Amino acid sequence: MDALIGFWEWLGENFLLAQILIKIVAIVAPLMLCVAYFTYAERKIIGYMQVRIGPNRVGPKGWLQPIADAVKLMFKEIVIPSKANKALFLIAPMLTLGPALAAWAVFPFQEGMVLADINAGLLYILAMTSVGVYGVIIAGWASNSKYAFLGGLRSAAQIVSYEIAMGFALVGVLVAAGSLNLGEIVRAQQGEGGLFNWFWLPLLPLFVIYFVSGVAETNRAPFDVAEGESEIVAGFHVDYSGMPFAVFFLGEYANMILVSALTALLFMGGWLSPLPASWVEGVPLLGDGMHWMFAKTALFGFFFLWLRATFPRYRYDQIMRLGWKVFIPITIVWILVVGLAVVYQLPWWFD
């Protein structure tokens, strides 16, 4: 790990542009691998929850299944419906995947390990995740299909509504941490109490709302009305095939990982160890580090799959009701509570 950080700093001192390019590759390539194996994990985990085995034919225990899927999708013909708007039809998947990857630019994986350490990091992430909705709307429109159109409309309304609850939850974090910089937010959660110092405890309602809104934002079950199978078949990507479909798929899973990672970062202390620093002094792996970030992200990723395997789908108007009439009022009230706690320097977290 130290050698890695050393290489990182050495690059920055000598080749700035090359360093940025290498950093981008160093973030995107493992991310794509994570996305591929997240789909494998999804099929395996949901398989076991549904008393079946899941993929187990390609490679040992099905380990090569994601690779086989990717190869299959790459070689498939890209069918463009004859009445579709060709340019928009092909731009839409890129508009979904692009922001999902771009958001990682400000993401600190570890102390000092971030591509762009900007001060408005949280704002940038909020902006990037919002841009993703254009891909969905444009796909729904460009396909010139009724089902895709309905899916696109539903998705647009849903994402815009949950963006607000999500934004308010982030305002709570920002008030508590006193900074928009993601690294600063993690450092604000440092303390002698270990995991009790993290923001999930004082911001518990915001934590829950942020994660649930994240599920809604990524169009995942139980909020997957945009692609509800028994209702509108596949929603906005019903007419997509081959690589454009794969790009949508990658975007969706990259977004899921992003939401999981952000939840871990903002509420669960990011790369911080859950044990108090004085206990783990010098013990390998128990101290702060990127592996904690990864473990926490994996935990929230598992929640995504768990929700999908357990819940039926909400009806569209019920989702809207939950977002506007339940989540937004709760977040507003809790921002006030957090504000008061910060002003009066509530011990443990804000003193």
Place this chain on the structure above:
Amino acid sequence: MAYQPDRSQYPQPRPDGSLDIDLRSGKYLKLWQGPQHPGITGNMSLELTVCGDEVVAGRTHVGYLHRGFEKLMERRTFIQCFPIVCRICVPEPDFNEYCYAAAVEELAGIEVPERAQWIRTLILEMGRVNSYLMYLGGQAGAFGQAVIGQWTTYARDLMLDRFEELTGARIYHMFILPGGVRDDLPEGFGRRMEQTLREIEEILEEVREVMFDNAVLKRRAIGLGHIDPALLDAYGVTGPTARAAGVAKDVRRDHPYLVYPRLAFEPVVAQASDVHARADVRRRDLLLSIDLIRQILAGMPGSGAVMTALPNVLHWKIPRGETYIRGECSRGEYGYYLVSDGSGYPRRVNVRGPSYTHAVALLERLIVNVNIADVAALMVSLHTYPPEIER
């Protein structure tokens, strides 16, 4: 609390009762659901006119699965019809075999041995368990809860193992013949059946917790698709759909056949008449079937003939006459109308399937002013099997 959309833009009824729908106005969208739509339980199609997210008018279209079985049977000898009748309804084929066999027996004047009657009842109840398990999975799947379908498919597989052991086949058994059943129970069947029933009961308990007590599913299913009990007779609604509306219609009790008079049971009834009540009635009916299977295995005579000797079936002529046989299948009242003109072929076979009355006329009424998302759930809640609608 409940969501009420703005319905002021919806089409107005004309004096003759039809709706004033002008598709060129841009207010409405015509949406075809089916026949390949994943929310439709088989090959039929719904022509929906939607305004916003709600259905304002719906028409059901059948004709994608017409195989002409009834006509086909008129050119086949009585015994040749058996491989055909069981294919009328895929998930519950035994009802067709029983109804057809009973009709032939009545016209030909054949007595069925007592033990064969017990075995027939056993098979019908086993088929009912299969059919309900498939339904529960489908109902949860229509709400987007895939896990229940996988669990109940596993449970159904356990029952299919018992079918395989008893009849040699898993789906189309062709076990019930005129004069009795093909074979006696295998050695130790009751013990293995008891084990299967226990496993199914365990799975059902989990299904109850995960599906019926689920807050999201309750929120969606309760109050959805209410059928007024006064409409039941007008639309010919029978079976669990009627029982969920508080009307205790059950052919097994009202017009007993086979050995049902000797079994102790009461029809399962619920009052709410919505999707949740219908699913719950079927779940409890499934438990009742499990109880009936136990009663049958306990009360069955120890031994005896299972088949009456038939004349040479290749030259079998059945006296002139007509009859109607009814029975309670998992979807409602099932009936066979059989006419014989004294030749070796049936003159006319007419199948009265509950899916037809439920899914064609009643569904058109239910899907009006319903969110698009609920159309599939409503269709499944009537327990429709398109192969049975069209024969």
